[in-house]
Amino acid sequence: MGSKRIFLILAALLALAAAGQALAIPEIPTNFSYQGMVLYRGVPYDGTADFKFALVDSVSGTYFWSNDGSRREPAVSIPLDVDNGLFSVLIGGPLMADIDPAMSGDFIANQALRVWVDLGEGFVQMGDQPVSMVLFSHRSNFADQSPGPFTAWGQVWSRSGGFKFPDGTVQTTASTGGGGTVGTLDQSYDSGGAGAGRFIIADAGAVSINGNDGLAIQGRTYAVGGVAIGTLNAGEAPLHVDGNNWDLTNTYGDVMIGDPTYSLRFGMATDGLGAGTARIRPVGGTNRLYLGAGIYDVVKVDTVGFHVTKGPFQVYDDGQVYVAGDFGSGQTNAAVRAQNTNAGGIGLWAETQGNDATIVAKQSGTGPLFKGFEGATERFRVDKDGRVVGRYLQVSAGEFQVDADGQTRVVGDFGSGQTGAAFRAENTNAGGIALWAAAQGTDATMVLEQDGTGDMVRGFLNGSLKYRVLNSGEVVTPSVTITGGADLSEPFTMTEALEQIEPGSVLVIDPENPGSLTLSDQPYDKRVAGIASGAGGVNPGLTLSQQGVLDGGLQVALTGRVYVRASAENGAIEPGDMITTSATPGVAMKASDHARSYGAVVGKAMTALNSGEGLVLVLVGLQ
Numbered sequence: 001m002g003s004k005r006i007f008l009i010l011a012a013l014l015a016l017a018a019a020g021q022a023l024a025i026p027e028i029p030t031n032f033s034y035q036g037m038v039l040y041r042g043v044p045y046d047g048t049a050d051f052k053f054a055l056v057d058s059v060s061g062t063y064f065w066s067n068d069g070s071r072r073e074p075a076v077s078i079p080l081d082v083d084n085g086l087f088s089v090l091i092g093g094p095l096m097a098d099i100d101p102a103m104s105g106d107f108i109a110n111q112a113l114r115v116w117v118d119l120g121e122g123f124v125q126m127g128d129q130p131v132s133m134v135l136f137s138h139r140s141n142f143a144d145q146s147p148g149p150f151t152a153w154g155q156v157w158s159r160s161g162g163f164k165f166p167d168g169t170v171q172t173t174a175s176t177g178g179g180g181t182v183g184t185l186d187q188s189y190d191s192g193g194a195g196a197g198r199f200i201i202a203d204a205g206a207v208s209i210n211g212n213d214g215l216a217i218q219g220r221t222y223a224v225g226g227v228a229i230g231t232l233n234a235g236e237a238p239l240h241v242d243g244n245n246w247d248l249t250n251t252y253g254d255v256m257i258g259d260p261t262y263s264l265r266f267g268m269a270t271d272g273l274g275a276g277t278a279r280i281r282p283v284g285g286t287n288r289l290y291l292g293a294g295i296y297d298v299v300k301v302d303t304v305g306f307h308v309t310k311g312p313f314q315v316y317d318d319g320q321v322y323v324a325g326d327f328g329s330g331q332t333n334a335a336v337r338a339q340n341t342n343a344g345g346i347g348l349w350a351e352t353q354g355n356d357a358t359i360v361a362k363q364s365g366t367g368p369l370f371k372g373f374e375g376a377t378e379r380f381r382v383d384k385d386g387r388v389v390g391r392y393l394q395v396s397a398g399e400f401q402v403d404a405d406g407q408t409r410v411v412g413d414f415g416s417g418q419t420g421a422a423f424r425a426e427n428t429n430a431g432g433i434a435l436w437a438a439a440q441g442t443d444a445t446m447v448l449e450q451d452g453t454g455d456m457v458r459g460f461l462n463g464s465l466k467y468r469v470l471n472s473g474e475v476v477t478p479s480v481t482i483t484g485g486a487d488l489s490e491p492f493t494m495t496e497a498l499e500q501i502e503p504g505s506v507l508v509i510d511p512e513n514p515g516s517l518t519l520s521d522q523p524y525d526k527r528v529a530g531i532a533s534g535a536g537g538v539n540p541g542l543t544l545s546q547q548g549v550l551d552g553g554l555q556v557a558l559t560g561r562v563y564v565r566a567s568a569e570n571g572a573i574e575p576g577d578m579i580t581t582s583a584t585p586g587v588a589m590k591a592s593d594h595a596r597s598y599g600a601v602v603g604k605a606m607t608a609l610n611s612g613e614g615l616v617l618v619l620v621g622l623q
Helices: 105-110
Strands: 006-013 032-040 047-057 063-066 078-082 086-091 111-118 123-125 227-229 239-241 255-258 263-268 278-283 289-293 296-301 306-308 313-315 321-323 370-374 377-382 388-390 400-402 408-410 457-461 464-469 487-494 506-509 516-519 528-532 540-543 554-567 578-581 588-590 601-605 613-620
Touching (some): 047 086, 078 086, 528 601
Antiparallel strands (some): 006 032, 032 086, 047 111, 370 377, 528 554, 554 613, 578 601
8 A cells, every 4th residue: 555545634632631821831741632534545534444653753753652662663553443534542542652751852842743554455654743832831722922833722813913934924814704705815834844744624615716816836736536627526537627628629628738839639528419529639830649659659640640650550641551460360360350240331342543453462372362251151262373263153234144043144245256256265275175065964065046147156277167057057067077876877767666676677668657667577578778776886877857857766777887687597698798688577688589689688798697696787778
């Protein structure tokens, strides 16, 4: 507990009974009453406190008496009750040693009471309190003189000559007022000696100082409790300024440091529409306000704006913001974090009016440039190589659109020719692919639609046209290479169910069903039409049909190479033999009867069959 926080206001109360002559002769009593006040942090103290007392020479510091009789700082304390800051004690009374009447004359001249107090945090020695001479003199209603300091309990009158103060001045009107509540104090006084001071106790109302000249104080000023300016209520703060002079443009504010030309002004609005508004302004000269820590200026406020000159966050004079430092990893340790909790708010808005980028992101490490989150779930990112990774990209307006389901549209008048293409894919890599399309459904991987008169597709090699697909579906090309099959076929309707016809079966015209085919079942049948495609893994290479007219049915090879179901019943089949129908349904045999073979040959054998039944590769050619 610091001594600056505990104050004693002591007043001697006498309980001496004596009578005598008008001239006061010094005599040391064996006890006397004393009353004091204890303030803790400016507030009167309530409770029990421990005290120690001693009588000392205020000049030499010599101890003449202690409450434990030791004539030094007492080792034994006296517990006393303190009520609203006030305590009373009989010095030299019960629990204390008697005062020695034989103390020296030096003490009579320089007597002082020394007090120690403990409020529970250890003893604190207070300032020595001078002891009035009346303690050592007779009590009298009238006295011509007193050889020492004089204290009286009642009114003290000066019938003539007034009062003379230590500075030599004489005060003849120490207190006037004509029965009112206001008096004047025209002379200063200090009877406490060096460093002692005095208290004015206002126990019946406030002490007021009126007059146009106000109150001027030179030297240090101390206030215990609170100081109020502009109000009679000091409130809870040590310094309370009434406020409401917050218009710092037209007033000096509530508090001003400096002079009218160069000043720092403070203002606080306490009523009206601006209530709750506070202002701090430097006025005059550079009009700069600096805030700092230690020996450094960190924040500067001037007529240009707000500037931070030190630390990881800096705002330069031109308004540029700079943030640099090791803040840690993760979202919560971001160097800059903008968060708007409004339901319709925007977290970050950037706008420029120059010819360079609005936002530039640079990644010198291995992480991505950007990440986008929905709650705690990452939805997209932009890698440092420029790759965008995400579920989908949605552009809801303009010529290029990406719907929420990921479907992409390019709609607009982009012009004509190659350079005006709505979509252009170009891969400059020597082995690269410009366009790749893949699907896993039952519909087409790519659909092209031409609603004008132009071609459906054009193919170029180094700027030279190589093939065209007309909007009618016609293909114009110098050549076609087919790698998926070896025969030319057409689809035919069948008399039998399609699942009853094996690939490689010989088929003939059905006279009962025009345009339909059926399985062969007669040798050397001149109605022979072709062979069912697909036997031996050889598929049709080219299929001819007309959609909506002659389409649907079984693919029948009319020319090219195809495997046929064959039998050696008419002799072993050798390469080059003519192949015709047999009596076995759908099975071919060697044509050995040249007369009957005319018009009944389906093709020439390209492989042999020595016996039984099997597949024979045939070069289809009706003869």
